Amino acid sequence: MSNLLTQFAAANAPPVGPGIFEALGINWQMLILQIVAFIILVWLLGKFVYPWLMKSVDERKDTIEAANKAAHEAQDAAANAEARIEKLLKKARDDASEIVATAKLESAAQLSASEDKAKKRAEQIVTTAQSEIDKQILAAKAALHNETLELVALATEKVVGKVVTARIDDSLIANSLKAVE
Amino acid sequence: MAVKLSRRRITHYVADNLATGTDVHNTLMQLAGYLVDTRRTKELDVIVRDIEYALAERGLVSARVVTAFKLSYVTRQAIEDVINSRKKSHDIQLQHVVDPAVLGGLRLDIPGFRLDTTLAHTLSTLRTNYKK
Amino acid sequence: MAELSVAELSKDLRAAITRLEHTEGLESVGVVTRVGDGVAWIHGLRDAGYSEVLQIEAPSGIVEAFALNLMEDEIGAVLLGTDAEVSAGNTVRLKGTALVVPVGPELLGRVVDPLGRPLDGAGPIKTKAVGLVEREAIGVMGRKSVHEPLMTGIMAIDAMFPIGRGQRELIIGDRQTGKTALAIDTMINQAKQKTGVVNVYVAIGQKLSKVARLVDRLKAEGVMDQTIIVATSPADPASLLYLAPYAGTAMGEYFRDNKQHALMIYDDLTKHAVAYRQMSLLLRRPPGREAYPGDVFYLHSRLLERSAKLSDALGAGSLTALPIIETQAGDISAYIPTNVISITDGQIFLETDLFYQGIRPAISAGLSVSRVGGAAQTKAVKSVSGNLKLGLSQFRELASFAQFGSDLDESTKSQIERGQRLTELLKQPQYRPASIWEQVASMYAVTNGLFDRVNPSHIKDAQAALLARLSADHTDVVKALETGDKPTDAVLKTIGTAATHVAKGFEGK
Numbered sequence: 165m166s167n168l169l170t171q172f173a174a175a176n177a178p179p180v181g182p183g184i185f186e187a188l189g190i191n192w193q194m195l196i197l198q199i200v201a202f203i204i205l206v207w208l209l210g211k212f213v214y215p216w217l218m219k220s221v222d223e224r225k226d227t228i229e230a231a232n233k234a235a236h237e238a239q240d241a242a243a244n245a246e247a248r249i250e251k252l253l254k255k256a257r258d259d260a261s262e263i264v265a266t267a268k269l270e271s272a273a274q275l276s277a278s279e280d281k282a283k284k285r286a287e288q289i290v291t292t293a294q295s296e297i298d299k300q301i302l303a304a305k306a307a308l309h310n311e312t313l314e315l316v317a318l319a320t321e322k323v324v325g326k327v328v329t330a331r332i333d334d335s336l337i338a339n340s341l342k343a344v345e
Numbered sequence: 346m347a348v349k350l351s352r353r354r355i356t357h358y359v360a361d362n363l364a365t366g367t368d369v370h371n372t373l374m375q376l377a378g379y380l381v382d383t384r385r386t387k388e389l390d391v392i393v394r395d396i397e398y399a400l401a402e403r404g405l406v407s408a409r410v411v412t413a414f415k416l417s418y419v420t421r422q423a424i425e426d427v428i429n430s431r432k433k434s435h436d437i438q439l440q441h442v443v444d445p446a447v448l449g450g451l452r453l454d455i456p457g458f459r460l461d462t463t464l465a466h467t468l469s470t471l472r473t474n475y476k477k
Numbered sequence: 478m479a480e481l482s483v484a485e486l487s488k489d490l491r492a493a494i495t496r497l498e499h500t501e502g503l504e505s506v507g508v509v510t511r512v513g514d515g516v517a518w519i520h521g522l523r524d525a526g527y528s529e530v531l532q533i534e535a536p537s538g539i540v541e542a543f544a545l546n547l548m549e550d551e552i553g554a555v556l557l558g559t560d561a562e563v564s565a566g567n568t569v570r571l572k573g574t575a576l577v578v579p580v581g582p583e584l585l586g587r588v589v590d591p592l593g594r595p596l597d598g599a600g601p602i603k604t605k606a607v608g609l610v611e612r613e614a615i616g617v618m619g620r621k622s623v624h625e626p627l628m629t630g631i632m633a634i635d636a637m638f639p640i641g642r643g644q645r646e647l648i649i650g651d652r653q654t655g656k657t658a659l660a661i662d663t664m665i666n667q668a669k670q671k672t673g674v675v676n677v678y679v680a681i682g683q684k685l686s687k688v689a690r691l692v693d694r695l696k697a698e699g700v701m702d703q704t705i706i707v708a709t710s711p712a713d714p715a716s717l718l719y720l721a722p723y724a725g726t727a728m729g730e731y732f733r734d735n736k737q738h739a740l741m742i743y744d745d746l747t748k749h750a751v752a753y754r755q756m757s758l759l760l761r762r763p764p765g766r767e768a769y770p771g772d773v774f775y776l777h778s779r780l781l782e783r784s785a786k787l788s789d790a791l792g793a794g795s796l797t798a799l800p801i802i803e804t805q806a807g808d809i810s811a812y813i814p815t816n817v818i819s820i821t822d823g824q825i826f827l828e829t830d831l832f833y834q835g836i837r838p839a840i841s842a843g844l845s846v847s848r849v850g851g852a853a854q855t856k857a858v859k860s861v862s863g864n865l866k867l868g869l870s871q872f873r874e875l876a877s878f879a880q881f882g883s884d885l886d887e888s889t890k891s892q893i894e895r896g897q898r899l900t901e902l903l904k905q906p907q908y909r910p911a912s913i914w915e916q917v918a919s920m921y922a923v924t925n926g927l928f929d930r931v932n933p934s935h936i937k938d939a940q941a942a943l944l945a946r947l948s949a950d951h952t953d954v955v956k957a958l959e960t961g962d963k964p965t966d967a968v969l970k971t972i973g974t975a976a977t978h979v980a981k982g983f984e985g986k
Contacts, residue, residue, distance in 0.1 A: 263982040270945045288697060299598040306477035309486060313475060313493070317468040321448065324464055328449040330414040337412065337451045340462035341423045344502045352550050391510055391520050395550070398521075431503050457521055459506040459568065467497050473538035475493035477601075 349383060352395055359392075360399030394456070401456040406434040411442045411452040411463070428455055507569040509533060510551065512560050515714045516759045517542055519552040519569050528611055530572040535562040541592075542569075543576055543716070546760045553760045555716040557592060575611065578724045579604035580731035585675065588692060588706040591717050591724040596708055597692075608727035610720060614782035621788045623822075623849045626961075627674065627740065627797050630666030630910020631659060633840045633903040636862035636920060637869075638825060641853025642674075642738055642795035643786025647817055649802045649809060650827030655838055656801045658907050659825065660742045661691065663799065666910035667740065668700040674797075675732045675739040676704040679725035682718050682748035685710045698908065715759075718752035726783050729796050733785075736792035741784060745801035746777060750813045767812050774816050781820050809844070823847040836904060842869050855961040857917045864924035865899060872896020894933070898923050901936040914958035915944055921969060922976035931983040942979045943972075951975065 328336075355376065362372040380386050397407050408428055410416070416424075425437050432455060448464035507521025517533065525531065525544045531554050533540045540562050546553030556563060579593040581604040588597040591610075595602050623641035640646045648656045660678070667674040680688050688708045695701040707725040709717045722743045729739040743749070750773055757770035765771045777800075784798035800821065802814050807829065809818065818824055823846045831839035851859055871892045885893070902923045905911065911919070919940045922928050931939045948955055954971050958964060964972075 259978070259981050262978055269949045270942065273945060273949075284697075292696075295599065298600070302600045303598065305486065309489060310476050312486070312490060313471055316490070316494075317472045320464075320468055324448050325445075328413065328464070333412065333414045333449045334417055334420055336449050336462070336464075337416075337420055338423060340450060340460075341420075341427055344427055344460060391550075394508070394520055427503070453503075455503075457505060457507075457523065458503045460503045471493065471497055473536075475496075476538060 350379075352388065352392060355379070355392060356395040356399050359396050360403060363396070363400060364403040364405055397456040401432050401434070404433065404435045405438070406432050406436070406455055407438045407440070409440045409442065409454045411444050411447055413443070413445050413447050413449050413463075415443060416441055424451075424453060427453070427460070431455070431458060504570055507531075507552070509563060509565050509567040509569060511565055512556075512563045514759045515556050515560050515716060515756070517554050517556055517560070517563055517569075519544075519554055520550070522552055522569060522571060525552055525571055526575075528575055530574055530576055532570045532572050533563050534568045534570070535564070537562050541572070545756070546762075555719075555756055555760070556714060557716055557720075559714065575609055576720070577607040577609055578727050579606070580608035580728050581606050584705045584728055586702050586704065588688070588708055590713075591707055591709060591720040593724070606731065608731055610723045610727050612727065612730070612783065614779065615785050615787065615791070619785075619788055619791050621786050621793070623786050623853050625786075625795070626853050626855050627663075628666055628670060628672070628855065628913065629659070629663040630669070630912070631662055631838055631905060632911055632916050632919070633838060633842070633905070634659075634825060635855070635858055635916060636903075637842060637866050638823060638840075638845050638847035639850065639854035639858070640797065640799075640823075640847060641786075641849045642797050643784065644823070644847070644849050644853065645781050645784050645798040645800065645821040646847060647800050647802060647821040647824040648827070649804060649814060649818070649824050650839070651804055651807055651829045654827040654829055654832050655907075656803070656827055657691075657744055659827075659838055660744060660799055660801065661694065662908065662910045663740065664695065664704060664742070665698045665700050665908060668698065668703060669910060670912060673738065674703075675729070675737060676700065676742070677725050677729045677739060678704060678706050678742045678744065679722050680706065680708045680744055681721050681746070682709060682711045682713075682752065683744060694908070715752040715755045718749060719756055722746070722749055722780050726780060726796070730783060733787060733794040733796040734792065736794045738795045739797070741796060741798045743780075743798065743800040745803050746817060747803045747813055750776065769812065773813070774820075777817055778820050781817075822849055836900060837907075838905060840903075842866075843873060855913055856963045857913055857958055857961050858920075860963045861917055861920040861924060865920055868892075868895050868899050868924060872899065891929075894929070895926070897933040898928060898931070898936050901933045902940065904937065912959065913961055914947075914955045917958050917964060918943060918947055918954075918972050918976075921964075921972050925973065927973060927976035928980050931980050935983050939979055939983050942982065943976050946975050946979060947972065
């Protein structure tokens with residue numbers, strides 16, 4: 165391109181006498197053309213290349229930023245999830261130990277209740293046996309009482325039948341009639 | 346066919362006749378005949394008791410005494426006094442039964458009442474009422 | 478321990494002989510004209526009064542009877558012993574008194590017959606007082622309204638059909654539905670909660686083996702010391718079956734009149750009515766409906782009217798009655814059941830269907846009622862039971878829809894599930910009455926949805942776990958509830974927290 169430009173410049177340039185520019189080797193016409201060409205280049209770049217480039221860069225930047233953000237968020241979420249899991253686990257452990265504690269309490273209570281029951285039963289057996297003995301003694305007492313009554317009545321019958329005379333009978337009757345009056 | 350009469354009516358009829366001494370023999374025959382005719386001979390005991398009650402109300406007391414030995418005159422009088430004190434009566438028919446089984450004392454039965462001081466009864470009470 | 482003492486024996490004999498010396502004089506006598514089927518017809522004794530005690534001199538001793546038919550020519554007397562000992566011609570005397578039974582604290586722990594004679598072989602009973610078997614009920618001015626609760630320990634009753642001291646609450650149902658079991662649990666609860674209420678259990682025509690089992694059970698539960706048992710078997714004369722509830726009531730009245738509280742259980746009045754019918758037919762009284770005599774209503778009304786809450790002026794004692802009636806095929810519209818229902822202040826109806834479904838106690842919430850209601854309910858229980866009754870009644874309405882599980886809306890489903898849990902909660906094993914705090918805590922947990930995630934089949938386990946937790950860790954809550962006062966918010970919160978923890982253990986099972 166620059167060859168093209170210089171070619172044009174070379175082709176179109178009038179011959180000039182030597183000046184400062186010539187002394188320095190600067191061809192000001194070429195320079196202007198180059199400047200124009202540069203400006204055109206910059207304009208073209210700015211119009212077509214630069215926006216596309218910037219867009220790509222921006223997109224890339226956005227992507228990177230998004231990825232970064234997602235990464236941060238994922239990290240946070242992971243941290244939260246871990247915290248929640250930890251919390252749940254702790255709660256589950258607490259619950260489990262409570263259940264175990266309750267179960268232990270219940271079994272202890274049942275054991276103690278069984279012991280009490282057994283003790284009570286033993287005491288009851290003793291009391292029942294005692295009361296059975298008492299009942300038997302009472303029954304024996306009653307039987308003895310009745311038998312003695314029977315013997316007393318029998319003996320009295322035998323004796324009275326021989327002892328009572330008409331005179332005694334008369335006085336017995338007189339006494340009972342007096343008692344009635 | 347004979348009409349069914351209540352015991353009360355039969356009792357009053359017979360008692361009235363016996364108390365006044367009216368036609369005693371016929372009254373008793375009527376009673377017997379009526380009971381046979383109406384097949385109520387099983388009620389005889391109860392009717393006789395009712396008649397005794399009714400007669401007692403009219404001053405004719407039928408009493409039964411059971412003793413182990415014969416009664417003296419004094420004792421008989423004492424018994425009649427006791428009967429009079431309970432039932433005002435002008436005629437006491439005392440039926441006396443000697444039963445050695447009573448051992449001693451007396452058992453006096455008048456309509457609706459009893460006095461039992463026999464030794465046999467005392468011993469029987471001892472045997473039965475004081476049992477455990 | 479009893480001892481065989483010759484001195485004591487000699488003393489008894491001497492006393493007997495001394496008494497013999499006393500002569501009665503001319504006594505009014507009658508004579509037995511005929512006897513049979515427990516009835517003696519007597520001629521004479523024109524001065525005899527109605528229900529007066531007569532003494533028949535039988536060869537084996539005195540047989541007592543009481544005059545029930547005073548007719549023109551004779552007296553129909555019902556024998557209080559076997560008629561085998563009595564024969565026609567036996568002399569009959571007037572005892573001079575109406576029928577009385579020994580009464581007093583000396584009877585506690587004893588098994589007696591309706592005449593107060595001991596049946597347990599534990600020696601004679603010497604009481605300081607006697608009570609009339611037939612006695613008039615207290616008048617209106619001597620009563621106070623029922624306001625004190627009588628806790629039965631059965632959640633279904635204490636929550637929905639509370640019984641008060643002085644109330645008459647009928648227990649009615651077919652055979653083998655748990656009627657006696659309810660009564661026994663109530664007695665056990667009086668001892669467990671140390672209420673001081675004296676129990677009088679009247680067994681009318683019950684098998685003696687059943688009475689013996691009952692005595693054993695009461696002794697095992699430590700209840701026998703505050704219980705009197707009046708027992709009659711089917712082998713006893715109908716006269717004793719007839720007298721049993723009146724004799725038992727006389728024993729209970731002693732405590733009522735002495736500023737104490739007593740509980741009467743009549744097991745059961747159906748047999749009582751049958752015995753009375755038998756006696757009345759043998760006494761030639763004209764039969765009425767179902768061959769019962771015309772005064773069969775009066776038979777039970779005069780008995781149950783003696784159960785009352787006395788006014789403060791009379792000592793504020795009470796006599797509560799739990800009569801039991803056995804129905805046939807669930808027919809509560811029969812003669813005797815309707816009679817007793819109209820006399821009592823409510824009924825607990827036990828259904829055979831519920832029993833065989835495993836719902837025990839098999840109390841029909843729809844047909845049971847307590848006419849005294851909330852006035853006799855502990856405040857603590859009252860505060861949690863309102864929702865229970867409502868929940869159950871809603872469940873009853875929707876019960877038939879339970880089979881359409883998946884087709885129902887959420888609200889209906891939740892009502893059904895709540896009802897199932899409530900039904901499970903109200904099941905209670907026999908001989909395990911629940912105290913006030915246990916009832917309040919359990920009902921609160923279920924009625925407030927704290928056990929909604931617990932499978933209904935595990936409700937009883939969850940209940941047990943909750944109660945174990947509360948009794949171990951929150952004794953202050955237990956004490957607060959036991960007072961019977963309305964629970965505070967703090968107490969309810971504690972129960973709620975405990976219930977929530979317990980429910981978690983049963984989730985997913």
